[in-house]
């Protein structure tokens with residue numbers, strides 16, 4: 001657009017309305033914005049704040065250029081941009097300021113209330129994150145023990161061999177090589193039954209949990225969660241507008257009752273059978289079989305979150321629920337956040353066999369692939385045996401740390417308490433008496449560089465038994481246990 005019909009008579013630059021352009025000369029400072037950018041900014045601002053009302057005629061480009069002392073080309077380029085953006089439009093009498101939908105001045109004083117969707121109220125304030133390196137933070141593996149050099153070699157190999165080919169989106173459900181490596185590992189280590197087509201690579205377990213919700217649950221459906229339980233599962237369910245029903249946990253894991261099945265039958269049952277988070281209970285074989293049976297009867301799906309089941313401290317890792325019965329109604333969720341490192345953000349979902357054919361094309365629409373280098377590097381890391389060796393080393397390390405933490409608790413944490421869990425994973429649950437409120441203790445601990453999580457934060461049911469701390473030992477060296485626990489005991493006494 002290079003309209004050059006003169007504007008109305010008046011000031012040099014098209015009438016008094018445009019005097020603001022001349023009040024302050026455009027800056028010619030070296031390194032500053034170009035003349036074109038400055039002029040564009042001034043004109044845009046004048047249209048937006050109403051100094052140039054709709055219908056005002058623009059001065060001709062030659063006249064404006066002369067008044068401003070810039071080249072005509074600068075002005076025509078600015079007019080072109082304003083026209084493309086819809087601030088000005090041609091008319092019979094020349095180019096005019098367009099009518100923009102602008103808030104009435106009185107509304108500007110009262111901006112619309114800033115509100116999030118109601119579902120977010122249920123998930124805010126969990127105070128998670130930012131505690132990776134604090135003592136006793138649960139859920140963080142031994143970062144300093146990760147074999148970085150071997151991992152870099154796997155990554156380098158992929159970068160060298162993959163070339164630019166790998167820069168595209170890739171398969172939506174993830175690299176077949178990694179899906180096959182995962183399948184081989186799961187079949188041996190966890191008794192998994194599936195084919196590679198059922199495996200979906202995700203952005204950690206969290207995306208896998210959200211996928212389950214999106215695939216099989218409609219807003220208003222009921223979902224059962226363990227209580228106390230994992231906040232990430234509650235978040236995924238809340239964001240699907242599901243009705244979350246807390247189901248108690250005892251020493252044998254999730255304890256469902258006949259009346260629960262009768263009165264509030266679920267669409268989804270979220271559970272951590274190998275190592276209940278956070279109590280550490282293991283779901284017994286009879287409860288596993290009963291859960292499969294009941295879910296089949298009621299058309300419900302189990303979401304089996306196997307976040308740290310690889311680190312079993314007594315005997316072999318337990319077989320997963322998914323592999324217990326052919327065609328079991330189970331979404332199996334796995335993650336490399338604990339076995340490798342959390343910032344990798346790699347997890348996976350194994351679709352239930354009866355649903356896989358129908359769900360896979362939907363998943364292909366929902367996901368966009370990506371992270372191909374990391375996925376292929378991990379496939380190499382697994383197939384070359386490094387993953388297995390790392391797991392074995394970490395199992396030994398965590399077992400040692402668990403034993404040392406139990407001993408240190410008995411000897412140096414002189415607050416009445418009971419310890420649960422510890423057969424697997426990287427944390428212990430420590431129950432405390434009601435006169436030591438766990439949330440206040442966790443806050444005080446934070447101020448002293450410690451990140452244990454309050455047990456009550458994991459619970460939707462009011463229950464005095466859910467007062468305590470989740471003590472992570474994955475990323476906390478044994479040498480820190482005694483001083484850390486003594487400090488925690490001191491802080492607990494000071495709460496009185």
Ligand SMILES: Cc1ncc(COP(=O)(O)O)c(C=O)c1O
Nearest residue numbers: 139204205206230277307335337
């Ligand atoms: C019960 C449970 N599930 C899953 C995860 C891992 O989630 P992600 O893979 O998204 O890091 C955690 C991490 O703390 C967890 O405690």
